[in-house]
Amino acid sequence: MEKEYRLSSDPLNVEYLIDYEKELNESQLEAVLTVDGPLLCIAGAGSGKTRTLIYRVARMVESGIPPDSIVLLTFTRKAAFQMLNRTSELVGDKIRTILGGTYHSVAYRLLRKYGSCMGLPPDFMIMDESDSSDLINLVRGEVILQHQDTRFPNKNTLKDLLSASINRGLDFEAAIKREIPQFIELSEEIIKIFSLYSEYKNKNRLLDYDDLLTTLITLLEENEEARKIVHEKFRYFLVDEYQDTNLLQAKLTRLLGEKCRNVMAVGDDFQSIYSFRGADYRNIFRFSEFFPESKIVRLEENYRSTSSILDATNCLMTHAAKSFRKTLFTERKGGEKPVIIPCSNEDQQARFVAQRILELREEGISLSEMAVLFRSGFHAYQLELELQKRKIPYQKWGGFKFLEAAHIKDILAHLRILLNPCDHISWTRVLSLIDGIGSKTIKKFLEVSGDFRNGSFLEENIGSPRSKPGLVILGQYLKKSMENLPMEPASLLNFAADYYNPLLKKKFDDYPKRMKDLDHLSVIAGKYKNLETFLTDLALEPPSNSVNGNLKAENEKEEESLVISTIHSAKGMEWNSVFIICAIEGRFPPFYSMDDPENIEEERRLMYVAMTRAKENLFISYPSNIYDHITRTVFSEPTRFLGEIGEEYFQKWNIREG
DNA sequence: GCTAAAAATGTTTTT
DNA sequence: CATTTTTAGC
Numbered sequence: 107m108e109k110e111y112r113l114s115s116d117p118l119n120v121e122y123l124i125d126y127e128k129e130l131n132e133s134q135l136e137a138v139l140t141v142d143g144p145l146l147c148i149a150g151a152g153s154g155k156t157r158t159l160i161y162r163v164a165r166m167v168e169s170g171i172p173p174d175s176i177v178l179l180t181f182t183r184k185a186a187f188q189m190l191n192r193t194s195e196l197v198g199d200k201i202r203t204i205l206g207g208t209y210h211s212v213a214y215r216l217l218r219k220y221g222s223c224m225g226l227p228p229d230f231m232i233m234d235e236s237d238s239s240d241l242i243n244l245v246r247g248e249v250i251l252q253h254q255d256t257r258f259p260n261k262n263t264l265k266d267l268l269s270a271s272i273n274r275g276l277d278f279e280a281a282i283k284r285e286i287p288q289f290i291e292l293s294e295e296i297i298k299i300f301s302l303y304s305e306y307k308n309k310n311r312l313l314d315y316d317d318l319l320t321t322l323i324t325l326l327e328e329n330e331e332a333r334k335i336v337h338e339k340f341r342y343f344l345v346d347e348y349q350d351t352n353l354l355q356a357k358l359t360r361l362l363g364e365k366c367r368n369v370m371a372v373g374d375d376f377q378s379i380y381s382f383r384g385a386d387y388r389n390i391f392r393f394s395e396f397f398p399e400s401k402i403v404r405l406e407e408n409y410r411s412t413s414s415i416l417d418a419t420n421c422l423m424t425h426a427a428k429s430f431r432k433t434l435f436t437e438r439k440g441g442e443k444p445v446i447i448p449c450s451n452e453d454q455q456a457r458f459v460a461q462r463i464l465e466l467r468e469e470g471i472s473l474s475e476m477a478v479l480f481r482s483g484f485h486a487y488q489l490e491l492e493l494q495k496r497k498i499p500y501q502k503w504g505g506f507k508f509l510e511a512a513h514i515k516d517i518l519a520h521l522r523i524l525l526n527p528c529d530h531i532s533w534t535r536v537l538s539l540i541d542g543i544g545s546k547t548i549k550k551f552l553e554v555s556g557d558f559r560n561g562s563f564l565e566e567n568i569g570s571p572r573s574k575p576g577l578v579i580l581g582q583y584l585k586k587s588m589e590n591l592p593m594e595p596a597s598l599l600n601f602a603a604d605y606y607n608p609l610l611k612k613k614f615d616d617y618p619k620r621m622k623d624l625d626h627l628s629v630i631a632g633k634y635k636n637l638e639t640f641l642t643d644l645a646l647e648p649p650s651n652s653v654n655g656n657l658k659a660e661n662e663k664e665e666e667s668l669v670i671s672t673i674h675s676a677k678g679m680e681w682n683s684v685f686i687i688c689a690i691e692g693r694f695p696p697f698y699s700m701d702d703p704e705n706i707e708e709e710r711r712l713m714y715v716a717m718t719r720a721k722e723n724l725f726i727s728y729p730s731n732i733y734d735h736i737t738r739t740v741f742s743e744p745t746r747f748l749g750e751i752g753e754e755y756f757q758k759w760n761i762r763e764g
Numbered sequence: 765g766c767t768a769a770a771a772a773t774g775t776t777t778t779t
Numbered sequence: 780c781a782t783t784t785t786t787a788g789c
Contacts, residue, residue, distance in 0.1 A: 182779090210779050235779080260774095260783075315779050382777060482776050484780090504777075512781090544767045570766080646779075674777045696776065712777085771785070 109338065110172070122168050124196060130154075130161060137370070137403045138162045141169065141342075144363070144397035145370040146390070150434045151419075151718035152410025152680065155372055159344060160189055162370065163204070164196040166342060175339060177362070178206035180346045183647040185678055205340070209355045211646045213318040217325070220332050224325045229638075230311045231526055234645040236515060238314045239265050240531045245302040249295050259289050259296070268300055272316045273352045273384030310528050319354040326361040337365040347678070348373030348393070352384035360396045367397060376423055376432070379674060379712050381704075408434040410680050412441025415724050418755040419717045425750045427707055443757045444717070444724035446748060450761070452688075452729045456492035458761060459685050462725065463498065463668065466683055473499065475682035478670040479716045481694040485687060486670050493668070504672030509648045513610055513620040514627060518641065520602040521595070524587050525637060527557040539609045540580060542572030561585050579605065595631040595640040603628070673716045684720035686713075689748065690728040692741035697734075713747045726756075 126138060134154055137147050138161045149155040159178075167173055180186040186206035193201050205212060214232065222228055233241070243261040250258050259267070263286060271281030278297050282290060289296065307314065313321060326333045343363050345351070348371040351359070363369035371393050378387035394400050408416055413436050420433050449455040463476055480486050483505020493500050508514060516539065519532035526532075530552050537548045550568045551558075561581030583605035587598055603624055610624075611617045634640035669681070688694055694713070699705035717724060726748065732741045748756070 208779060318779090380778075383779075484775085507778090542767075546766060572767095648779090672777065698776080708777095765789105767787105767789080769785105769787080771783105773781100773783075775780090775782100 110175075122165075124161070124164060124168065126161060126165065130158070131407060133403050133405050133407075134158045134161070137405070138165050140370075140401055140403070141166055141171075142368055144367055144393075144400035146393050146397075146400050146402045147370060147372040147405065148390070148402065148432070149372050149374055149405040150408060150432060151374065151377060151715070152408040153405035153434065154407075154409055155346075155374075155405065156189065156192075156678070158405065159346060159372065160193050160196065162344065163189070163193045163201065167193075167197050167201055171342060172203075173201045174203035174205070176204045176342045176344070177212060177340050178204055178344050178346075179209055179212060179359075180206065181208065181350065181677065183207050183211060185346065207647070209351070209358065210315055210318050213322040213358070214642070214646060216336065217313075217318065217322055220335055221321070221325060223332050224329050226321065226325075227311045230313050231522075231529070232318070232642055232645045233307075233312050233314045233531075234509065234648075235265075235315070236510060237312075237531050240534070241306060241312075242268075242299065242303055244530070244534070245299050245306060248302065249299050258292065259286060264296065264299060267296070268303070269316055270384060272320065273354055275353045310526075310530070316354070319358060323354065323358055323361060326358075333361075336362070341366040341368055343369045345369070345371045347377075349375050349378040349387040349390055350380040350385045351389050352380075352386060353389075354384075356386075356389045356392065356396075363397070367399075369397065376426070376711055377677070377715050379677070379708060379715055381708055404432070406432060406434055408436040409438075410721050411436065411718060412438045412722060414441040414443045414755075415717065415720055415722075418444050418724075418751050419714055421751045421755060422710065422714055422717070422747060426710055427703075442723060443755060444720075444726060445759055446744075446756045447725060447727040447759045447761065448744070449727055449729045451731055452488045453492075454761060454763075455687055455727050455729045456489040458727060459489060459687060459725075460492045460496050460498060462685070464496070466723070471682050473666050473668045476668055476684070477676065477679070477681040477719065478668070478685040478687060479673050479676050479719065480670075480687050481673060481696065481712070483672055485693060489670065489687065493670075499667040500670050501667050502670050504675030507648055508623070508626075509644060511620070511623065513614065514623060516610070517599070517602050517606050517624060517627070518644070520583070520606060521598060521637060522641060524559060524584075524591065524598065525641070527559050533558075536580070539606075539613070540573055540576035542570050542574075542576065547573065559584050559588050592637070595634045595637045596628055598637060599624075599628050599631045673712050676719055677715060680719055680721060682721050683723035683725070684716070685725045685727065686716050687727050688729065688732075689713075689726050689745040690730075690732060690741050691743040691745055692734060693732070694745050710747060710750075713745070 126135060130138060131154070134157065137145065137158050141162070147158070149158070163176065163178070166176060178186055178189065180189065190201055190204060190206055205215065217226060218228070239261045242264050246258070246261055246264065267281055267285050270276070270285055271278055274281070276284065278300060279293055282293050282296060307317065326336065340362065343359070345359060359369060359371070371390070373390045375387040375390055378385060394402070416434055416436050447458060449458060459478060463473070466476060467473060478486065478489060486502065486505070490502070516535055519535035522529050522532040523536060533552065534548050537543050537551060547568060547570070554568070556562065561584050583601060587601050590597070607621065610620060614620055631640055634643070695706055695709035699709055728744045730742050734741055
């Protein structure tokens with residue numbers, strides 16, 4: 107076995123190239139210089155949190171810590187990537203070996219490397235969310251056969267329930283009582299579905315998102331050898347956005363860091379916005395319980411926003427319930443007060459935003475320095491139309507994902523079956539595209555369950571005569587692809603597209619648009635040499651753009667464009683000018699959050715996150731009449747959060763048409 | 765018995 | 780608006 111033996115360098119002999127004292131303020135410096143031992147950093151919005159992390163990594167590397175013993179846990183791969191890039195500008199390329207990414211992707215990589223000693227098959231695959239849903243649907247079908255007369259929770263309800271119980275550490279019974287009390291009599295059947303689901307995953311070497319975390323936890327808890335190896339290899343941990351970790355992630359942090367104790371967690375309880383996923387901002391407070399000797403550093407000086415904006419956000423948070431009271435301050439005095447714009451309807455709101463964006467651009471603010479934020483993806487539909495009409499280039503973050511589009515899932519299924527013959531979920535997708543094949547025929551195929559990749563299913567004589575021609579063509583595709591394995595993902599994707607395009611044309615009316623998406627996918631595929639890596643990366647780190655936003659390969663040069671984004675996806679970003687749209691009761695906060703004060707707390711934090719993204723200009727607009735098709739009511743009140751802040755913090759623009 | 769088209773329904777936020 | 784359930788049709 108190989109082992110690393112590090113001679114610690116004499117601090118007096120290290121020559122630091124960076125003048126840390128000059129570049130950082132006092133608290134930031136303290137956080138950066140505290141390299142050994144646990145450190146909790148409470149960092150307000152815009153307080154130079156990222157800067158602090160970057161300089162801390164630089165400092166560590168400069169003082170001789172091997173980069174490959176450092177683990178950087180961030181919320182998105184994008185954030186990790188950005189951070190490593192900026193660090194390498196400071197100290198050079200050697201930081202490339204830092205292990206960085208989300209909890210899930212880091213867990214994946216650790217399991218790949220060290221999972222075998224726990225009996226984890228080396229070729230396990232990751233299921234994305236839709237795979238899990240599909241699989242749950244499959245086993246749900248089995249159980250439901252015996253209960254045809256009763257109504258049963260649907261697949262997504264079940265999946266959310268399962269995930270909630272795992273991420274919050276509840277047993278199934280308790281979770282059912284809490285999440286879906288109306289189905290309490292069906293507990294037994296529901297639990298049966300879960301156990302079938304998990305059985306199936308084990309049998310087919312599949313891990314879902316939650317499994318990545320739980321399996322690694324089990325590995326570290328129960329396998330002493332693995333734990334030792336991991337503890338020896340990784341000695342420094344930096345965790346960003348700690349307020350958004352859930353029970354499992356907190357546990358994992360503790361397990362990873364319990365030996366070396368060099369764990370730094372950065373967080374802001376004001377910015378906790380993922381509780382729907384089981385995130386618990388109280389993990390910040392619990393951190394000092396895991397690591398009682400931890401030092402606490404607070405960053406409260408805001409370098410991002412003008413005081414006009416900051417004052418309003420501070421005021422908003424005085425209405426928040428229990429939390430660390432903190433008030434951000436800034437040297438950037440003055441600035442325009444945030445603007446409130448009442449609009450008569452969504453269309454007017456869209457036209458206002460588009461026009462104002464163009465005006466700001468005339469004033470010399472680049473499109474890439476502006477963003478439009480909203481609570482939910484669909485709030486921006488009208489705006490998107492308006493932007494397209496005016497030919498304003500934009501990219502949309504959040505909302506409907508590229509990968510969730512039916513045609514993308516379809517074509518990826520065709521690639522997956524090449525890799526894993528027992529991937530029933532993908533086979534189901536592939537087969538149901540063929541004319542004359544429905545659920546029953548598919549079930550028959552899956553029962554035979556052979557390795558059909560050579561096209562041998564044709565000999566099984568399953569399916570009606572009507573399905574025969576379609577199956578023959580599928581056989582040709584499989585044969586062609588299998589003969590060429592291994593092969594670059596891009597070429598395989600081309601084979602699949604050749605086969606799939608005719609089917610796509612039949613299935614969708616809007617096929618030209620969808621075929622374009624397939625081209626985009628093939629650009630992404632071009633960056634990979636290995637099919638497996640391609641598929642895993644797609645599941646773990648999906649391209650953040652939505653279907654309609656112009657999807658760009660990352661190395662392609664970005665055209666200067668406006669960002670429109672859900673608030674969740676805008677986390678950690680900043681722009682010169684920010685528009686918040688649809689700030690209306692019923693949408694933000696959404697009507698379904700109104701009966702629970704805890705939810706309203708989170709909505710308020712969400713508003714806080716949105717507002718603190720702005721450096722100079724902040725516009726908050728609301729259409730005063732929206733007819734909501736779901737509740738069949740008219741929303742007309744501006745969001746309560748504006749009232750909480752108070753008029754004196756705002757200026758108001760009244761729109762006149764013409 | 766099985767599929768495919770038509771009606772109904774439920775719709776946040778993300779790894 | 781897109782998925783899921785129902786119903787009609789083959």
